Every structure is written in C-alpha cells, then in structure tokens.
Amino acid sequence: MLNKPLIFQGIDENEKKNLLNSLQSTQVIFTKNKTIASYVNNSNLIGIIEEGQIDLVRYDYNGDRTIIEHLNQGDIFSDIFYQMDNNETSLIATTTSKILFINYDDIIKNPNKNTNKLIENLFNIFKDKIIEQTIRIEILTKRSIREKLLAYFNKLSKENMSKSFNLPFTYSFLADYLSINRSAMAREIKALKDDGLIKEINKKITLLY
Amino acid sequence: MLNKPLIFQGIDENEKKNLLNSLQSTQVIFTKNKTIASYVNNSNLIGIIEEGQIDLVRYDYNGDRTIIEHLNQGDIFSDIFYQMDNNETSLIATTTSKILFINYDDIIKNPNKNTNKLIENLFNIFKDKIIEQTIRIEILTKRSIREKLLAYFNKLSKENMSKSFNLPFTYSFLADYLSINRSAMAREIKALKDDGLIKEINKKITLLY
DNA sequence: TTAAAAATGTTGCAATTGCAACATTTTTAT
DNA sequence: ATAAAAATGTTGCAATTGCAACATTTTTAA
Numbered sequence: 001m002l003n004k005p006l007i008f009q010g011i012d013e014n015e016k017k018n019l020l021n022s023l024q025s026t027q028v029i030f031t032k033n034k035t036i037a038s039y040v041n042n043s044n045l046i047g048i049i050e051e052g053q054i055d056l057v058r059y060d061y062n063g064d065r066t067i068i069e070h071l072n073q074g075d076i077f078s079d080i081f082y083q084m085d086n087n088e089t090s091l092i093a094t095t096t097s098k099i100l101f102i103n104y105d106d107i108i109k110n111p112n113k114n115t116n117k118l119i120e121n122l123f124n125i126f127k128d129k130i131i132e133q134t135i136r137i138e139i140l141t142k143r144s145i146r147e148k149l150l151a152y153f154n155k156l157s158k159e160n161m162s163k164s165f166n167l168p169f170t171y172s173f174l175a176d177y178l179s180i181n182r183s184a185m186a187r188e189i190k191a192l193k194d195d196g197l198i199k200e201i202n203k204k205i206t207l208l209y
Numbered sequence: 210m211l212n213k214p215l216i217f218q219g220i221d222e223n224e225k226k227n228l229l230n231s232l233q234s235t236q237v238i239f240t241k242n243k244t245i246a247s248y249v250n251n252s253n254l255i256g257i258i259e260e261g262q263i264d265l266v267r268y269d270y271n272g273d274r275t276i277i278e279h280l281n282q283g284d285i286f287s288d289i290f291y292q293m294d295n296n297e298t299s300l301i302a303t304t305t306s307k308i309l310f311i312n313y314d315d316i317i318k319n320p321n322k323n324t325n326k327l328i329e330n331l332f333n334i335f336k337d338k339i340i341e342q343t344i345r346i347e348i349l350t351k352r353s354i355r356e357k358l359l360a361y362f363n364k365l366s367k368e369n370m371s372k373s374f375n376l377p378f379t380y381s382f383l384a385d386y387l388s389i390n391r392s393a394m395a396r397e398i399k400a401l402k403d404d405g406l407i408k409e410i411n412k413k414i415t416l417l418y
Numbered sequence: 419t420t421a422a423a424a425a426t427g428t429t430g431c432a433a434t435t436g437c438a439a440c441a442t443t444t445t446t447a448t
Numbered sequence: 449a450t451a452a453a454a455a456t457g458t459t460g461c462a463a464t465t466g467c468a469a470c471a472t473t474t475t476t477a478a
Contacts, residue, residue, distance in 0.1 A: 068343070081343055082343060108329050111320065120318060127289060133339065134342070137278070143388065182425095183428075183466080186427060186428075187427090353435090392458075393434080393435050395456075395457060422478095426474085429470095430468095432467075432468100433467090434466080435462105438459100440458090440459095441458090442458105446451105446453070448452100
C-alpha cells in the first residue's frame with residue numbers, strides 16, 4: 001500500500017494523549033457484520049478506521065446490493081459526508097474493526113498550536129479520500145465490464161506496486177462494488193484469461209500486459 | 210443552490226487582501242473551451258472557481274468521451290486530487306471562467322491566527338467535494354439508464370428545492386456525464402415521459418412523482 | 419464435526435444498451 | 449445573414465449484460 005496519511009502521524013505519544021482528551025474522542029470496537037449507526041447519525045463525528053474494514057452498502061428496492069465504498073485502515077467516514085436519503089444505505093464492519101471517533105467541529109473551529117499538526121494530517125486524509133473517490137468514479141464511468149475490471153485491477157496493481165495482487169473481496173462483493181452482474185462478471189474474467197490478459201488463481205490476479 | 214461553502218466566507222475585505230498577498234495567489238481567466246493545464250500540473254495549487262464552469266473530461270482510446278466531473282462556482286480542482294494516468298483526461302472551461310489559484314502548502318503547513326477562518330472554510334470546501342463525489346458514486350452505481358436518470362434528477366430537484374429544474378448540460382454532455390449512450394438515453398427519457406414520471410420541455414424537467 | 423449457508427462457475431435465454439445512420443433543428447462563427 | 453458545425457430525435461439491428469437456475473465447492477456457525 002502506498003503511504004496513507006494517518007491522523008496522528010508526526011505527533012508523539014504524550015501529545016496524542018492530550019489531544020485525545022481535549023477532542024472528546026471515543027474508541028469503539030465493532031465486531032464482524034455489525035452495523036455502525038448510532039455513533040454517526042447527526043453526530044458531526046468523524047470515524048477513523050484504526051483496524052479493520054468497513055463497507056458502505058446500499059440495498060435497492062429490487063434487492064440489488066451495491067458497495068458504495070470499501071474502507072480500510074486509515075480511511076475515514078462520517079455522516080457529514082452523506083447528504084443523500086440514507087434510509088437504504090448502511091455502514092457495516094466486514095471484519096472486526098477498531099474505530100476512533102473524533103468531533104469534527106472540535107478540531108476545525110477551535111484550532112490552536114497543539115492542533116496544527118492534527119489539522120495538517122486531517123487535510124491529508126480528506127485529500128486522500130477525494131483521490132480515492134476520483135479513482136472510483138474513473139472506474140465506474142468505464143463503459144464495459146471488461147474495462148471496469150481492468151481499471152480496477154490497474155488500481156490494485158499500482159497500490160501493490162506489482163503485477164500480482166490479491167483481490168480484497170469475494171467475487172460476489174466485487175461485482176456489487178463495480179455495480180455489475182456477478183455471473184456476467186465471472187464470464188468476463190474467464191474471457192480475460194482466455195484472451196491472455198490476466199492470470200487468475202484463487203482470487204490472486206496477475207496482469208500479463 | 211444550497212448554501213455552498215466559499216473560501217473567503219466570513220472574512221472581511223481587508224483581511225482577504227492580506228491573505229491573498231501572503232498566499233501566492235493568482236487569479237486567471239480562461240475563455241470558453243480553453244484547456245486548463247499548465248497552471249495545475251505538479252503545482253500543488255488549488256483552483257477555486259469564482260465564476261464559470263469547468264469539466265474534467267476523459268477521452269478513451271475508442272473515442273468515448275466521459276465527463277468525470279462537472280464543476281461550478283465555488284467548486285475546487287487540483288492536481289493533488291488526481292493521481293491516475295492523467296494523459297487521457299483534461300480540464301476544460303465550458304464557459305469563460307475566473308479561477309483563483311492558491312498554494313495548498315502555504316495554507317496547511319503555515320497556519321496562524323490569520324488563516325484560521327480560511328482553514329475552516331477550506332475544510333468545508335473539501336467536505337463539500339466529498340459529499341458531491343459520494344452522490345456522484347451513488348448515481349453511477351445505479352444499474353439502469355432509467356435509475357441513473359432518476360437519481361440525477363432527484364439530486365437536481367433537491368439542489369433547486371423544486372420539482373422543476375433546468376438541466377445544466379446539453380443532452381449530449383448529460384449522456385457522457387452519466388456514462389451512457391446518448392441515443393439510448395434519449396429513448397429512456399421518452400419512456401419516462403410516456404410513463405408519466407416526468408415532464409420535459411426544452412431541457413426543463415418536472416418530476417411528476 | 420457436521421449441517422447449513424454462502425460463494426463460485428456455468429449456461430441458455432431475455433432484456434437492456436450500444437451503435438450507426440440519417441433527417442431535422444439549433445447553435446456557432448464569420 | 450449565412451454557411452458550417454453541433455445537438456437532437458429516431459430507429460433497426462447487433463452486442464453486451466442481466467437473470468435465473470443449478471451443480472459444485474468453500475466457508476461459517478453451532
């Protein structure tokens with residue numbers, strides 16, 4: 001993984017403790033498949049994933065599931081980012097996850113010398129999220145299943161700095177993340193193999209171009 | 210339009226002048242259809258649209274055009290957000306646009322009492338961009354042309370606080386923004402009219418549900 | 419350990435979407 | 449004002465994708 005910005009990067013342990021106290025922060029652990037709700041609704045809290053993985057999932061009226069966002073260690077989520085009708089979407093911990101919640105306004109509206117580094121870090125985390133979302137939009141706007149898959153594989157290849165990488169999803173989730181039909185995706189992955197563009201063994205992909 | 214955060218919100222004119230001087234800011238006007246390039250490549254600059262509209266456009270090898278982002282007054286863009294292979298994408302002013310460029314590091318890494326309000330505003334602008342991108346992802350992950358159109362119409366309806374609104378695009382651009390085929394989209398808009406879900410006269414849409 | 423649940427691979431068929439072509443209208447540039 | 453360019457509306461046909469069903473494998477939970 002490329003160097004991901006972290007909230008307490010460059011802040012020593014003492015300083016970190018002081019900040020955590022002054023910022024009304026809370027650490028919460030969510031076990032696998034738990035929904036993260038009460039902590040984030042209209043709270044102005046920002047959740048930072050210290051360990052684990054979180055998916056923002058939408059279930060449409062017809063039963064289609066869509067992974068709106070797949071979040072890893074270092075990523076953030078917050079109700080301040082979601083202004084849509086949230087009734088059909090929910091945040092789910094896909095593995096046991098340790099989340100640090102901090103209050104957005106506390107940091108932004110009361111800056112002081114102690115929070116300077118924290119603010120710089122938070123900016124970089126916001127920036128990182130914008131980059132991630134831009135890449136996601138680049139992928140989703142590809143016009144065919146094949147191009148979506150290849151664009152996503154390229155992203156993973158870069159992150160891993162290797163032509164080989166493991167998919168972080170089941171195929172079922174991957175299809176719902178790329179917003180395509182699972183069996184049509186399976187068909188296309190087979191075609192990519194037959195065409196000699198990728199190797200694929202057990203969710204380990206190798207790009208052959 | 211809902212209240213969009215602005216970079217100098219709550220900062221008086223004198224203060225604003227001082228800030229602009231200390232921040233190496235530049236104001237540049239781009240006439241219609243001009244490409245914005247030299248100002249943003251590897252520059253660490255953030256462009257803020259004071260007037261006009263900017264599209265981030267990708268042309269795929271096969272000729273498909275995709276509008277990755279459609280940016281309005283108050284929106285920002287920056288090379289710090291785009292980490293992909295940028296060779297096939299470009300920023301184009303779709304109307305004559307007045308852009309204020311400021312240096313990201315200047316603000317973030319040298320905070321002081323004078324920049325507090327500016328930092329708060331910039332956070333809100335970043336936050337707003339994350340919200341916009343999340344909504345865009347929500348739309349792009351819809352599974353059919355009809356659902357993409359309806360999700361996008363809902364967004365416009367909310368922004369305008371009305372069931373009626375004008376499309377900010379030509380139909381040709383709208384199709385490339387939703388990443389769908391233009392004539393298939395035209396077919397579906399006709400179907401939406403026939404099914405009594407919308408009225409449409411001359412790019413003015415009225416939702417009938 | 420073992421039964422149940424979930425994920426995977428596959429395929430024929432149906433539905434949606436893309437494509438190309440063209441006529442017509444609207445916009446742009448000189 | 450006028451010619452050229454761009455946008456729009458439409459349609460038949462082709463290609464892609466979705467859907468449903470099922471067998472098989474893998475994972476999960478008691």
